[in-house]
Amino acid sequence: MENLEYVLQMKNISKDYYGNCVLKDINLSVKAGEIHAILGENGAGKSTLMNILFGMTVIHSTGGFDGEIMLEGKNINIKSPQEALELGIGMVHQEFMLIPGYSVTENVKLNREITKRNFVSRIFGEKLETLDLKEMAKDTRKALDTLDMDIDEWTRVEGIPVGYMQFIEIAREIDKKNIKLLVFDEPTAVLTESEAANLLTAMQKIKESGIAILFITHRLDEVMEVADNITMLRDGELVAQKKSDETNVIELAELMVGRKVEKIVREKRDEKANRKTILEVKDLRVMMSGEEVKGIDLKIEEGEILGIGGLAGQGKIGIANGIMGIYPVSGDIILKGEKLKLNSPKDSLERKIAFVSEDRRGVGLLLDTSIEINIVVTAMQIKKTFIRNFVLFTQINQKRIKEHTLKMIKMLDIRCRNEKQLIKKLSGGNQQKICIARALTLAPDVLLVSEPTRGIDVGAKKIVLETLVRLNRDLGMTIVMTSSELAELRSVCDRIVIISGGKIEGELKPDSNDTDFGLMMAGEYKKIHSRGDEQS
Amino acid sequence: MITRIKDLFTDFDLPRLLIVAFLSTLLVLAFFLGLPVLGLLTDMLNRLGMFGVLVLAMVPAIVAGVGLNFGLPLGILCGLIGGLVSIELDLSGGWAFAAAIAVAVPLATLVGLGYGWLLNRVKGSEMMVATYVGFAGVSLMCIGWIMLPFRSLEMVWPIGKGLRVTIALSGRYERVLNDFWDFTIGDPGSSTGALTIPTGLLLFFGAMCLLMWLFLRSRMGIQMKTVGDNPKFAVTSGMNVNRGRMIGTILSTVLAAVGILAFNQGFGFIQLYTAPMFMGFTAVAAILIGGATVKKASISNAIIGTFLFQGLLVVSLPVANQIMQGGNLAEISRIIISNGIILYALSQVGGGE
Structure with a gap:
């Protein structure tokens, strides 16, 4: 069923790393002038799919992939990111790939400079041609105008606001003459809300100019706002493909998380038991780059297993590191009624808190x-x-x-x-x-475990989780488990707090419904439920 | 047991095997050239004892994560001062040696403290900084040797000011360790020469190694090793990374001070001014030959390395002279070998990961 109206078609894409299947039979078709969102949790296979599209070396050095990729109806075999660029597939990165000391124009035109011949280049070849700064600025201006950016094209990138940098990256991509498909990899992750809104408007404009967009994200409301079609991945499998006007945030949240939760044998804790708070944090702030915690209040009860979940980069990892004092921390940490010395791993250890690092x-x-x-x-x-x-x-x-x-x-x-x-x-x-x-x-009295099952095989996973449960049940050890794997948290924890944007988005029971989990992970829960309860 | 032996062989990587092969070839060659092989062996043992402690000084620095201690001359300078004070006090024999150590060790501890403070400030480029700190220290002390108020006629120039370049130790503590309980096997007059075992010297080196071994198995030693192995891990285990590195640096400096005294007594002279400049490089080369890396070193690396490196120098000189008359081929080969080894080892630093 070859169809020329599709810019990109990915058919039956499968990929395994050393027998560990990470993508299974993924099909994806994107039309020109369409915004196609790819949704999924961390580890759902979004980045692997993009790595395949861009022919990254990680893919080829681990045995390639199965399936085929077609660009405008033609079978293509991309072996390097360079090739992908030549074919007209562009990428707007999560981290800004810009040179701070260069001007906007220089960044946009990097390695694609417009040049004039001069007398040296006549002798020594085109490498020594003079830059045609006027033409370069003109092109850049055009790209910036498309995005409604009123920034001067000769401003140096260093010092301009973060929100603008993203746009310069986009300007660079749309300035490429043959660009057909643009991939946005979680572009709004580092932007403020108004900046994100601007970005979404810009995406609409790019779309109108006939460029197809692949929009990778986990922010559900953004998807609803701009995307035409949505592909949902979970655990390397395609779970749903929907038109955005046929679905809603709630359904998406459920799809993103939904999976069978395997309960590890464990009696339910007595809800009415006399519970003492063993560890309490007040306004905990942790300066851990990439996992910053921005003010968390949390009470941990003696003898419970508390789960801390959330997407990568939202700050869940920072909590345990902060309690241990490994990263600069502020706020109050109170253990058994006494304040803990901050920023002192030694004090934390001596006070019987142990830590298993992520x-x-x-x-x-x-x-x-x-x-x-x-x-x-x-x-x-x-x-x-x-x-x-x-x-x-x-x-x-x-x-x-x-x-x-x-x-x-x-x-x-x-x-x-x-x-x-x-x-x-x-x-x-x-x-x-x-x-x-x-x-x-x-x-220890309190055991902090971060990502205990990351990168280990299924058998070991089970032993590790069972051990944690056993320690809790037999020895009464209080356990705080931080994990990106929601299913795992739901299988062992008594209650689960979800962190989003460095703050607590909400607290759930392991058997709460998938929708709530999904909404909280995506940071949408409070927005939707913000009618009555006021939380900071 | 079998796996242990296997581990031992895999530990002996290619460069070391080459050097062992080269040394063995030289020894066989020496035998056929009619050189006194047992005499050469005696020299090798002597040099093992003399240089051993200086090379051992590398171990705590590497283990604590400071890297190869190119700043060894700092400790050496402290040792030299100790040796000079002992002569100034007009002591002789074993007491003179003991006094030299007694003066040198506290001095080296103080210097090590300052040096360690500096190294904690330049994490990541310790080796480069250390090299120049060593050079600077030696150069500064060139002035020091002229200014310091030593009076003993054995040490100062007969005319003018300052200490001599070379000070003989005869009648002081020359060979106090070498000649302690030494014994000779074989006939010195025969063609193969005789083997003299410098018992005292080897015992002294052995004792230093034993102390090091005990230290590495103490709580503080484990802490130091952990800091060197993985500083992030050390932090999460409540350890003070800077303190661990400081201990390693101080120990290294102190051992360098003791090491130069052991070297001087065997050599029979104290050499001042620019002599200590490149001693750090020799020790670095030796421990690297022994199989240490910038991040990992053991006492056995120090022992094996000293033996191989010094053995190579001892044997190559007469053999080279025998084959090619004249010229200082041995000195040239020493420089090529020692710098080549350092170059090899440093080129391995970043490549592993």
């Missing part, structure tokens, strides 16, 4: 060190255990370390050659178990 390999482990040292090293420093004291010096207590390590290896089913094996030789799942073992060695 960045396992970067922060969570000593990769070149043995399993046993990795497990005991924090306890050794904080609780001064596993060492023998002589009068003037200390020595590690090899025997006790070995005993303890073997116990942990057995308890968490860590697959390794022996307790002396180097961490870097273990699989991701086993490394994660080591991280948890280290936290347990501290015998």
